Amino acid sequence: MSQYQTFTAEQAVAYAKEHSGLVDPSELVRAEEIGDGNLNLVFKIYDTQNVSRIIVKQALPYVRCVGESWPLTLDRARLEAQTLIEHYQHCPEHTVKVIHYDPEQYVIVMEDLSDHQIWRSGLIAGLHYPQAAQQLGEYLATVLFYSSDFYLHPHRKKELVAQFMNPQMCEITEDLFFNDPYMEHERNNYPAAIEKAVHALRDNSDLKVAVAELKQRFFSSPQALLHGDIHSGSIFVKSGSLKVIDAEFGFFGPMGFDLGCAIGNLLLNYCGAEGLFDKPTAQQAKAQRLGDIETLWSTFTERFSVLVKHHGSDQALCVDGYVSLFLRNIWRDTLGFAGTELIRRSMGLSHVADLDTISDEAQRHASLCRAIHLGRELILHTDVITDGDSLSAFVRRAF
Amino acid sequence: MSQYQTFTAEQAVAYAKEHSGLVDPSELVRAEEIGDGNLNLVFKIYDTQNVSRIIVKQALPYVRCVGESWPLTLDRARLEAQTLIEHYQHCPEHTVKVIHYDPEQYVIVMEDLSDHQIWRSGLIAGLHYPQAAQQLGEYLATVLFYSSDFYLHPHRKKELVAQFMNPQMCEITEDLFFNDPYMEHERNNYPAAIEKAVHALRDNSDLKVAVAELKQRFFSSPQALLHGDIHSGSIFVKSGSLKVIDAEFGFFGPMGFDLGCAIGNLLLNYCGAEGLFDKPTAQQAKAQRLGDIETLWSTFTERFSVLVKHHGSDQALCVDGYVSLFLRNIWRDTLGFAGTELIRRSMGLSHVADLDTISDEAQRHASLCRAIHLGRELILHTDVITDGDSLSAFVRRAF
Numbered sequence: 051m052s053q054y055q056t057f058t059a060e061q062a063v064a065y066a067k068e069h070s071g072l073v074d075p076s077e078l079v080r081a082e083e084i085g086d087g088n089l090n091l092v093f094k095i096y097d098t099q100n101v102s103r104i105i106v107k108q109a110l111p112y113v114r115c116v117g118e119s120w121p122l123t124l125d126r127a128r129l130e131a132q133t134l135i136e137h138y139q140h141c142p143e144h145t146v147k148v149i150h151y152d153p154e155q156y157v158i159v160m161e162d163l164s165d166h167q168i169w170r171s172g173l174i175a176g177l178h179y180p181q182a183a184q185q186l187g188e189y190l191a192t193v194l195f196y197s198s199d200f201y202l203h204p205h206r207k208k209e210l211v212a213q214f215m216n217p218q219m220c221e222i223t224e225d226l227f228f229n230d231p232y233m234e235h236e237r238n239n240y241p242a243a244i245e246k247a248v249h250a251l252r253d254n255s256d257l258k259v260a261v262a263e264l265k266q267r268f269f270s271s272p273q274a275l276l277h278g279d280i281h282s283g284s285i286f287v288k289s290g291s292l293k294v295i296d297a298e299f300g301f302f303g304p305m306g307f308d309l310g311c312a313i314g315n316l317l318l319n320y321c322g323a324e325g326l327f328d329k330p331t332a333q334q335a336k337a338q339r340l341g342d343i344e345t346l347w348s349t350f351t352e353r354f355s356v357l358v359k360h361h362g363s364d365q366a367l368c369v370d371g372y373v374s375l376f377l378r379n380i381w382r383d384t385l386g387f388a389g390t391e392l393i394r395r396s397m398g399l400s401h402v403a404d405l406d407t408i409s410d411e412a413q414r415h416a417s418l419c420r421a422i423h424l425g426r427e428l429i430l431h432t433d434v435i436t437d438g439d440s441l442s443a444f445v446r447r448a449f
Numbered sequence: 450m451s452q453y454q455t456f457t458a459e460q461a462v463a464y465a466k467e468h469s470g471l472v473d474p475s476e477l478v479r480a481e482e483i484g485d486g487n488l489n490l491v492f493k494i495y496d497t498q499n500v501s502r503i504i505v506k507q508a509l510p511y512v513r514c515v516g517e518s519w520p521l522t523l524d525r526a527r528l529e530a531q532t533l534i535e536h537y538q539h540c541p542e543h544t545v546k547v548i549h550y551d552p553e554q555y556v557i558v559m560e561d562l563s564d565h566q567i568w569r570s571g572l573i574a575g576l577h578y579p580q581a582a583q584q585l586g587e588y589l590a591t592v593l594f595y596s597s598d599f600y601l602h603p604h605r606k607k608e609l610v611a612q613f614m615n616p617q618m619c620e621i622t623e624d625l626f627f628n629d630p631y632m633e634h635e636r637n638n639y640p641a642a643i644e645k646a647v648h649a650l651r652d653n654s655d656l657k658v659a660v661a662e663l664k665q666r667f668f669s670s671p672q673a674l675l676h677g678d679i680h681s682g683s684i685f686v687k688s689g690s691l692k693v694i695d696a697e698f699g700f701f702g703p704m705g706f707d708l709g710c711a712i713g714n715l716l717l718n719y720c721g722a723e724g725l726f727d728k729p730t731a732q733q734a735k736a737q738r739l740g741d742i743e744t745l746w747s748t749f750t751e752r753f754s755v756l757v758k759h760h761g762s763d764q765a766l767c768v769d770g771y772v773s774l775f776l777r778n779i780w781r782d783t784l785g786f787a788g789t790e791l792i793r794r795s796m797g798l799s800h801v802a803d804l805d806t807i808s809d810e811a812q813r814h815a816s817l818c819r820a821i822h823l824g825r826e827l828i829l830h831t832d833v834i835t836d837g838d839s840l841s842a843f844v845r846r847a848f
Contacts, residue, residue: 269603
């Protein structure tokens with residue numbers, strides 16, 4: 051089986067038996083395709099007790115939700131496997147474990163996380179995982195530090211930057227985050243009712259200049275090996291545990307992009323809260339989202355600073371006082387990228403369930419407009435919002 | 450002749466005859482080794498009329514001025530040839546022409562520029578080439594624009610960034626610019642008489658934080674294919690003409706690094722003027738250097754903006770108003786990198802003749818201290834110096 055072919059459920063079971071690393075692989079008997087993403091086949095492999103034991107993920111050569119007319123490199127399976135392996139090496143607590151990667155079938159066999167749930171689903175159900183924000187901050191600080199100039203030898207860093215060039219997946223981000231929402235494009239997707247907000251956004255030339263700077267930073271700031279797509283749908287949580295999955299957008303980019311995506315998705319849920327929940331639950335959910343953002347940022351900065359202090363190897367970068375300046379710049383990027391995430395998820399190709407599942411139409415539209423408005427404000431006010439607490443206060447004042 | 454061996458003069462002539470592209474290569478009869486740099490053998494190949502017709506440059510596997518104890522990658526010959534070829538493609542007026550590149554012998558055959566002189570020699574001799582600054586601004590705007598995100602397709606840009614990874618040569622810059630001067634290191638080289646200025650520099654923690662940020666930008670800002678070492682000794686001039694040579698430090702880095710090196714070297718000559726010249730000549734030379742810096746920056750910004758307007762291809766980056774913001778950021782980097790060049794040329798491994806050839810010892814030491822002082826001020830005051838004219842005024846106020 052060396053030529054690429056997409057797996058049937060039976061083939062996925064057979065493949066899992068070969069590569070599961072289980073003591074008794076003959077236990078594996080059944081596969082269920084559960085891919086709800088856009089790009090891949092994902093099989094859960096069950097044992098004789100009907101317990102899912104392992105995941106087989108295979109890259110498809112096109113964007114699944116659009117169809118075969120939008121071809122997409124299979125090389126992303128390599129990038130996903132290698133990104134997860136790099137991240138796991140430094141942060142096994144919070145990275146899904148890759149058990150086997152097959153460069154010919156573009157298949158990753160990985161640990162099953164059925165005892166967890168997708169964070170986004172939890173957030174939409176009004177659940178709060180009090181440790182998740184802290185664990186996400188620890189994950190980001192760890193994986194970004196260990197792939198940064200603070201830690202890596204400059205020769206090794208350059209090798210990794212080349213190895214993780216991810217032109218096709220980056221192009222998706224370049225288009226969906228920084229181009230489409232700010233122009234007319236057939237990929238955009240928003241209800242006619244919010245047209246006014248869309249047009250106001252496109253008429254804002256200061257905003258477009260600020261977005262251009264963010265795109266330039268996305269293009270040309272290989273600060274660390276990013277996850278590249280770390281929204282609440284790429285994160286599994288259960289009580290006391292958080293695991294990151296789905297790293298096919300991994301590449302060396304600006305740290306603020308990962309932080310901005312993560313924070314942007316908490317803010318998307320914040321913007322939808324009044325449509326998703328009854329009034330008291332909405333109030334509580336909004337406070338929890340802002341608390342999570344504060345925790346995420348404070349954990350990230352504390353952990354990153356400690357890592358620089360104890361494990362930093364670049365003499366010039368590890369000088370007293372530099373990490374604070376560096377983190378101030380990362381925070382500015384974070385706010386900007388969070389803003390682009392809020393905007394593109396409200397009017398671009400790919401939406402989030404936090405807004406799209408709001409059943410009341412007026413509430414749904416109001417939530418989309420809130421997200422667009424907040425996105426714009428974050429991009430334009432990076433200078434006055436100085437940290438997580440200040441962001442909380444800013445958001446609370448806005449709505 | 451496929452295994453690498455360093456050329457004798459005779460071998461250089463034989464090689465030139467094979468690869469000169471001349472109609473009658475039998476004219477070539479004699480070679481003279483003229484390498485005054487640190488890294489290479491450079492032969493001028495003369496014809497029967499004793500006219501030099503062509504250059505044969507071969508990379509040595511070690512740093513020539515230190516000896517075989519400092520090995521250095523021969524791959525830099527590829528990087529030099531490919532950088533010059535890329536730059537020539539867009540700016541043939543101001544880039545030396547590569548006639549032949551040999552990846553096995555690490556040899557570049559290139560056009561002879563004996564009718565030009567090295568700009569640094571002219572500057573030290575008190576000569577002024579009134580067109581040089583403008584032509585250098587045009588060269589930098591052109592080669593940097595055509596290798597930037599404004600112009601290149603993102604896929605092509607990523608390919609080129611990987612192709613031009615230059616870890617060993619970058620490491621030299623990383624060490625000599627951003628580490629050595631700010632610590633005790635055996636590679637440093639300065640007279641005991643300026644020890645006080647050196648110690649004051651190393652005690653300045655704000656300065657070290659700012660230098661760390663510059664190093665971080667050098668590490669992680671692949672904005673364009675830089676020359677990487679564009680001081681006045683890498684530039685040939687004659688009346689009406691300017692040609693750039695010696696691109697073995699070529700890599701994708703922050704545009705301000707090239708601009709800063711160029712401007713830093715004009716400022717080094719400025720700092721040495723009172724030791725190099727009599728009083729009226731010194732006054733004139735200083736005014737000319739500042740005038741050149743103003744012209745260089747204004748030409749660069751005008752030309753770069755025109756190129757973005759007429760040939761820019763990235764829709765988001767080409768939005769009205771963005772290029773001004775981008776150039777403001779490049780200018781800030783430029784000042785900082787110019788400052789590091791002033792400092793490392795005054796107390797680090799590699800000095801410049803503009804200061805070292807000052808025969809009066811007290812004058813020489815005063816010039817070194819001026820360069821160190823000015824370097825520090827530029828790095829610390831990037832926020833208040835807004836353009837070339839403002840830089841001129843700042844320097845004039847300082848000395």
